[in-house]
Amino acid sequence: MKTETLSEVATRDTEVQRKDVPDSTRIRVWAKAAGRCVLCATYLLDEADSFWHAIPVGQIAHIVGAGSGKNAPRGESDLDANERSFEENLLLLCYRCHKRIDDKVYRDKYTVEFLTQRKQLHERRVREVTDFAILRPTSVVTVSADIRGTAAPVSLSQVAEALRPEGYTGMGDDTRNGAFTLHLPGNSNDGWAWDAHRTELDRLTARVAEAVTAGDIETISVFALAPIPSLVYLGSKLDDKTETRLFRRKRVDDVTAWAWDDETQTPKFDVALISSPTLANEATVIVELTSPVKESRLPSGLTSLPRVIISPTGQVPHPELITTRAALDEFGRAWREALARIENDLPDVRTLHLIASVPAPAAIAMGRYRMRTAQPTMVVYQLTDEGYEAAMEVTE
Structure with a gap:
């Protein structure tokens, strides 16, 4: 029997043999590279999946060689x-780049350090440039009240369906930066309701x-159905420097109740100013959108004041x-034109x-x-049944 020398045993035992790469690891390498060659950025997921020699376009390459034989690159x-x-030792390459980095002529150029840096740079750029959420998170503000004795709740499923076509998604439950929910007490016939x-x-x-000041909120989506004075006051308290989107409740009960309609012909609005023969430090503003405002319902003290009227054109x-x-x-x-x-x-x-007859988001x-x-x-x-009565002041 042949006796093996110590040097022969050592040489055989220390040689690293290639191991197969698990499919799960291959998928992660492809995903992190976004299907592009780490070196030349060739897109490897198009219709042509092989060259004329039937060699796959995209290949998993080793940074440190798969084996340690004398012919193993790196x-x-x-x-x-x-x-x-x-995964850390693997990168996605096209056939040409894979062939080049393993070529004996270029091995001193494509070192372990060089390939590692290029892999990390490519994967970092992929993460950065693909940071485009299809649905942006938004903080949802829901305000409801009893209107004419009937509760007007805001359904969370309806909220979600309204946000989706707008490119938003709610951030969760009633939290610091998620959802803010309020049901206003009483009704407009209760004398104490407005202060409440x-x-x-x-x-x-x-x-x-x-939450806005702390940087926890980037956008606000408002779903509100309440008396007009309360809605105007709500609007006055919302930060006008924060991106805010308002939603309207349609007269339907299905899941799309709060979703805006598709674009149609957009109405125009007239702004008319009727001066008073005497100087005054007060004025009446009448906004007619959902219905005309009847002169007979105005308080007598307002009829002689200068008047601004906003109404739809034609x-x-x-x-x-x-x-x-x-x-x-x-x-x-x-409205901004009228104020100006x-x-x-x-x-x-x-x-x-x-005096406003308007839908909730307009208020x-x-x-x-x-x-x-x-x-x-x-x-x-x-x-009210007796006519228009002063309800709330907006002073700030």
Whole structure:
């Protein structure tokens, strides 16, 4: 029997033999490279999946060689066979680049250090440039109240369906940066309700403002159905520097109840100013969107004041006037124009008496677009059986 020398045993035992790469590891390497060659960025997932020699376009290559034989490129290493098949030692290459890095002519150029750096750089860039969420997270604010004795809840499934086509997704339960939920107490016929609404809305918006200041909130989505004075006040308390999207409740009960309609012809709005024969520090603003405002229902003290009227151009106000986001944006433009005209043409006015027949998001928009401290105080009126009555003031 032949006796093996010590040197022969050592040589045989220390040679690293190639091990197969698990399929799960191959998938991760392909995914982290986004299907592109780490070196030349060739896209490896198109229709052509092989060259004329039937060699796959994309190949898993080793940084430290798979084996340690004398012909193994970059084979000298302390890594054992298992470690050489780990994800960290593998990179995705096209056929040409794989052939080149293993060619004896170029082995001194494509070192372990060089390939490791290129793999890390490529994978980092993939993570950075693919950071495009299809649905952006948004903090949901829901406000509801009993309207004419009937509860007007906001369904979370309806909220989710409204956010999806807008490119948003809610952030979760009622938390610091997730959802902010409020049901206003009482109803508009209760004398104490308006003060209670103000108090509760102050608390809600203070929580939202705290999260905004801390950087926990990037966008706000508002779903609110409540009396118009409360909605105008809510809008006045929302930060106008934070991206805020308003939603409208349609007269349906299915899952799309809060989703905006597809774009249609966008209505236009007229802004008319009727001056008073005498100077006044008060003015009446009438906004007619969902229905005309009847003169007979106005408080007698408002009829003699200068008046600004916002109404749809060329059509009668009706409940389906604001059904798209574009229509709401166009109304917002008209409202800002009205405030600017008051500031320019009625500079002595310090108080605006707001009579509005509008959908919920338009009421919130009126509060948001009023410039705090720079524009007149607004007294917002609520329609009752006896006519319009002053309900809430917006002073800040």
